[in-house]
Amino acid sequence: EDQVTQSPEALRLQEGESSSLNCSYTVSGLRGLFWYRQDPGKGPEFLFTLYSAGEEKEKERLKATLTKKESFLHITAPKPEDSATYLCAVRGSGNTGKLIFGQGTTLQVKP
Amino acid sequence: DTAVSQTPKYLVTQMGNDKSIKCEQNLGHDTMYWYKQDSKKFLKIMFSYNNKELIINETVPNRFSPKSPDKAHLNLHINSLELGDSAVYFCASSQAAADTQYFGPGTRLTVL
Numbered sequence: 001e002d003q004v005t006q007s008p009e010a011l012r013l014q015e016g017e018s019s020s021l022n023c024s025y026t027v028s029g030l031r032g033l034f035w036y037r038q039d040p041g042k043g044p045e046f047l048f049t050l051y052s053a054g055e056e057k058e059k060e061r062l063k064a065t066l067t068k069k070e071s072f073l074h075i076t077a078p079k080p081e082d083s084a085t086y087l088c089a090v091r092g093s094g095n096t097g098k099l100i101f102g103q104g105t106t107l108q109v110k111p
Numbered sequence: 112d113t114a115v116s117q118t119p120k121y122l123v124t125q126m127g128n129d130k131s132i133k134c135e136q137n138l139g140h141d142t143m144y145w146y147k148q149d150s151k152k153f154l155k156i157m158f159s160y161n162n163k164e165l166i167i168n169e170t171v172p173n174r175f176s177p178k179s180p181d182k183a184h185l186n187l188h189i190n191s192l193e194l195g196d197s198a199v200y201f202c203a204s205s206q207a208a209a210d211t212q213y214f215g216p217g218t219r220l221t222v223l
Binding site for chain 1: 154155205209
């Protein structure tokens with residue numbers, strides 16, 4: 001069964017303190033790993049899609065990487081506005097578009 | 112110029128009532144989805160429609176019925192609401208089933 005586990009559940013950082021969020025997955029035939037950001041009271045906002053091991057993508061202070069078993073979301077020199085819940089999801093084989101989400105990591109960046 | 116919109120934003124109702132949530136997307140996408148997010152923020156797929164055809168129907172009670180009048184709209188009707196139905200419901204859309212999904216703002220349903 002396809003499964004996604006994110007760690008840690010919660011992370012508190014000081015502004016400028018870099019760190020990484022982990023997303024471990026098991027899926028039959030990975031057809032995409034997705035990172036979303038969710039602010040309180042809002043819908044998930046798309047960040048990145050990764051398709052194959054070794055792939056990396058960057059956006060401002062965020063960098064996502066992918067191996068055959070996990071993905072990392074690296075946050076470099078975070079700012080308070082980076083505070084949010086970060087969700088990881090995978091899409092497996094099949095053509096329905098079904099995403100399996102992890103439980104998320106809630107990041108708080110203090111000034 | 113909202114991409115994926117949902118109404119209402121908040122819905123408070125009594126047990127046993129029937130309610131609907133509406134979703135519209137103006138992105139020209141072919142595929143639309145309904146997700147449920149529980150109190151622990153865990154997002155789970157419920158249904159998906161591609162060009163008005165049901166392609167995902169997860170294990171949800173028969174009280175939940177999606178309806179897609181056209182490919183820009185996907186509504187969710189819930190009969191005989193129960194306390195456990197309280198959650199945030201998100202609509203999403205994608206160009207095709209294999210593409211990136213874009214989410215609406217969510218509807219917070221509270222069943223009293």
